[in-house]
Amino acid sequence: MHSFPIDSLIPKLKEALMASSGAVLAADPGAGKTTRVPLALMDEVWLQGKKIVMLEPRRLAARAAARYMAASLEEPCGDTVGYRVRNDTCAGPNTRIEVVTEGVLTRMLQRDQALEDTGLIIFDEFHERSLHADLGLALSLQSQQLLRPELRILVMSATLHTGPVSALLGNVPILHSEGRVYPVQTIYSEQRQAARVEERAAAAVRRALAQQPEGDILVFLPGTGEIARTAGYLRSASLPASTVIRPLHGNLPLEEQDHAITPDQQGRRKIVLSTSIAESSLTVQGVRIVIDGGLMRVSRFSPRTGLSRLETVTVSRASADQRRGRAGRLAPGVCYRLWTEEEDRQLAPFSRPEMMDADLSALALELAAWGVRDPQELDWLDVPPGPAFRQGSDVLEQLGALDEAGRLTAHGELLAESGLHPRLGSMIIHGRQRGYGAEACLLAGILSERDVLRKEEGRTEADIRLRMEALCGGGLSGYRLDPGRSAGILAEYRRYQSQFGMGATKLADIRTDAAGLLLAFAYPDRIAKQRSHGKFLLRSGRGAALAELQPLSVEPYLVVAELDDQGTESRIQLAAAIALEQIIESAGAEMRKESTVEWSRDDQAVRARTRTRLGELVLEEKPLARPDAQLVASALADGIRQHGLVLLPWTKPLRQLQQRLEFMHGQDARWPGADDAALLESLSEWLVPHLYGMRNLQELKRVNLKHALESILTWEQQRQLDQEAPTHITVPSGSRIAVDYSEPAAPVLAVRLQELFGLLDTPRIGTQKIPLTLHLLSPAGRPVQVTRDLKHFWSSTYFDVKKDLKGRYPKHYWPDDPFAALPTSRVRPRT
Incomplete structure (x- = not known):
């Protein structure tokens, strides 16, 4: 067997793993770490006969490494050395070294968190920092810390900052091997x-x-x-x-x-x-x-x-x-x-x-299956970003994989076992249950690849059913299929069918009318309702639109699979039509029925409706036969708040009552405020109890506004109001003159000058503290003087006024001594 640079480092590596729970091995390309290290460690005492699991980022590398090591032992692959990758296993009961891809390790850990039959986990080429490698290391570390302190972890890489990895593993030894590289x-x-x-x-x-x-x-x-x-x-x-x-x-x-x-x-x-x-x-x-x-x-x-x-x-x-x-x-x-x-x-x-850049819904699913709700419970080289993780958890909840407490549901367990992206797994599982397994697998392939459809001229239609029909051999005028992407989609289609144990389905038998229902199981958050031709409202409340007029533009409901996510109104790039019945089938558990009693500005009346909602979408609406009277009154009050108090049946005396109340509030802050702003703010307390049985502006005219306004006062305040803020003042002539409270801080008494003869001082209100502002009028009712000091007026200004008025009104009574003169409401006083 050829020698490799790593061979000289093997004794030190064995010593490190004998004395420590793990090690970090930095080996340059060509050092031979992938195929030499597992074989060298296979018979170490601390393994206690357990196997070595080595992680490889890619299936091809995993197979090649296993076959090379088996050949070096002069054995077939699957005996002492084997591999396990997606949809392909070559291992047996005597396998001591198992080369696996990253997703496989995650599945192994999920099925047996202690990995009882494993003594060493090797993470090869860890510098590639895939999501599954980071997750696998975090899960392995917790298994080591809580369940298997004797489990060893070895991280190997060619280009990696070794210090942080060593610290993550508990400051384990770091070893370095030079590679064998020619110029x-x-x-x-x-x-x-x-x-x-x-x-x-x-x-x-x-x-x-x-x-x-x-x-x-x-x-x-x-x-x-x-x-x-x-x-x-x-x-x-x-x-x-x-x-x-x-x-x-x-x-x-x-x-x-x-x-x-x-x-x-x-x-x-x-x-x-x-x-x-x-x-x-x-x-x-x-x-x-x-x-x-x-x-x-x-x-x-x-x-x-x-x-x-x-x-x-x-x-x-x-x-x-x-x-x-x-x-x-x-x-x-x-x-x-x-x-x-x-x-x-x-x-x-x-x-x-x-x-740092991935969708973390799959990670959130794996952690939930592991029993972890917060990523901070595990040790990571890079902690999953909080916002992305929360977004991933939200997706899982909408897919029905997590309950409200963040625990895995039965559907979530199936998704975790599938090893697919949660959206695709959810679609295939639901599709298979409903007899649309092949359709779901084909859609999963389409969604996993870039758009396979090309239009000869102009934009391509967004309807995903066109892609399904084209892949199934249907003739589509003006379109062509990208051959490379088409082959990739069909390969994925067959792989999904094999994974879920489905029999082969002819592409010609695919039913495209199931596309909307199936997409709803993958994208429950992307169900949309038409607002106008080509414009839709997503379940989230965000707007989306088709780029140009096309058949999907007039569909009442869509499921959107792809958006450009730009601006306030995202462009829909891939979608399918869905019927209301299919929405109910896919998202029925998430629909909410609500009774709404609210003011309609258009109708100028309270409208009581029963609505079926899915997020921000109103799917069904009908009148509510017997709305709660309190809710109707409150809704009518909302209409008054929107339009203002002008909707109420005001009369001049009622406005005066409001102003008198405001006058008293100005004198004593313990009195309730009564200007329009204060009354609008407190509608629920003083007006709503008087609105029962009313639903529109016409009926609002029946409200007893006087009783409503007086209801904000105690019995004692009502008595005080009549005493201290009288509606009228009886002047010396005997006339009852209304007090004008339109300026609550300075009430006005507008009275003809002759009616006050003999009155020595200004009339006062509010426990005789507040002098009225007197608007002294001519016989024709025109103001000739404004004063709050009547005595001073009689003794000084009166004579100038008299001189002027006597010339204009010679028949009227103009005494020389106003203090002793008789008051009169006539031209001259009776004798």
Whole structure:
């Protein structure tokens, strides 16, 4: 067996794990850590015969590592060494080393939190910092701390800040191994290029074949679509017969993956077109030339879809260096970077942990299944962001996976067991229960991939049923399917059917009319009701609209699967129509019936209705036959608040009563305020009891406003009101003159001057403290003087006024001595 640089470090690693609960191993690419460390530790005493579980981020790397280790033991895979990945297990009762992918480890921990049959968990390539790796480490640490103190945890990586990881594991030892890397020449593009990465990659392959006489070529591309298109460009370029093109990605059959990573049996130069799957953990034999497109696909949460979706981004410095190192694993090599040196200097040092950008609903589901409601209960390298975690928990509640206390429901247990994104899992589980399993699986495939439908001209319609029909072989004029995405969707469709134990369903038998109902099980928060043509109101209360007039524009209800999430009115990009009966079927438990009794500004009346609501959506509304009288009166009061007290049947005496009350409040703050603002604020106390039996403005005229206003007073205050704020004053002539309280701070008595002859002082109110403001009138009723000191007026100003008025009203009585004169309401006093 060949030796590896890691071999010299194995004794120290064994010592560290013998004395500690774990270790951190930093090993450069080519050190051999993935395949040498598990075999070296397999027979350690502290394992006590238990197995080793090693985590690999990718299925291909997991299978390859297991097969390599089994071959080195001269055993078939599945004996001492095996693997377990999604939908593929090669392990048996005697397996001592089990290589698994991250989701599998989570399932293992959920089924047995103590992992009783495991003595060591290895996290390989931990620098990739996937969400499942972070979660798996957090769960493993708690299992170690609470249930299995003898369980060892080993974290291995090529590019990682080891200090924080060691501290997280309890300050365990850190070991470092140099890799075995030969010199690699790096060649950059001379200038920025606008061409697609497939075209540039194909050109670089032709250049490398011309410049480098030997060695296989490994080309890094972001995804399967780019791989297929690059292969097409190369085949059309008439490559030498001594070359062969081999794609490499996780969805390939095992046989084709083997052809990519092993030497060609006919001795031809391989051109391996790979995703970032070959970046680490996997040695592609024979490679001496790397062509790096500088792009990779990462999982990013999309608010538009509510799902994590693969997004193409620029690689980090660490990833670029890992890729470059693949050219120097076996001999000196060369790396062609399809970007300039200036662009190279702008690369980010590391990729962001997936935890920071991901949809955390799946994480929240796993923690609930673990029995944890708050992520802070676990130890993390990066704690899940609070807002994203709360959003994820809210989604789970709407899906019916969590109850109000945050505990897992029976449906939530099924979702956790499925291992799918909660939205997709919920849709498939409900669909299968209702006989729409195949339809749900096809929709899950469509939602997991970028839009498969293309329109020849203009915008593409948002109806997801068009995609289903196209994938099922239906003819759609003016549209075409993206072949790469179509193949990916159908592969996912078959995988989902297999996972849930469904029999094969012909695509021609798919029923697209179930799309709306099924989407409602995935997106209960995206049910929408039409407001006007093409404009809809989402259950959350937010607006959404279709970009242009299309058949969905006139549907009364939609379920929206994809929004652009821009502005106040999001654009609907993918949706399906749904019938009201289907909404009731999918979200009936969340509907709320409410009786509303409220003022209608349009009708100018109280309207009592029974409404069925789903969030902010009113799904059904009908009149309420016998509304509560108190609620009706309160609603009528709301109408008065909106329009003001002018709706009440005011008369002049009633306004005077209001003003008298306000006068008393001004004299004594213990009296209730009675201006319009105060009365509006206290409507419930003084007016509502008098509104029973009334529902509109016409009936409001019947209210006894005098009794209502007086009801705010005690019996003693009512007595005081008549005494201290009289409605009228009897003047010396015998006339009863109304007091004007329109200015409560200065009440006015407007009276003809002759009627006050003989009155020595100004009349007073309010326990004789407040002098009235006298508006002294001419015989024609016009004001000639305003005073609050009548005595002073008689003794001084009167004579000037008399002189003027006597000339204009010569028949009237103008005595020389007003103090002794007889008052009169006539032209002259009776003798």
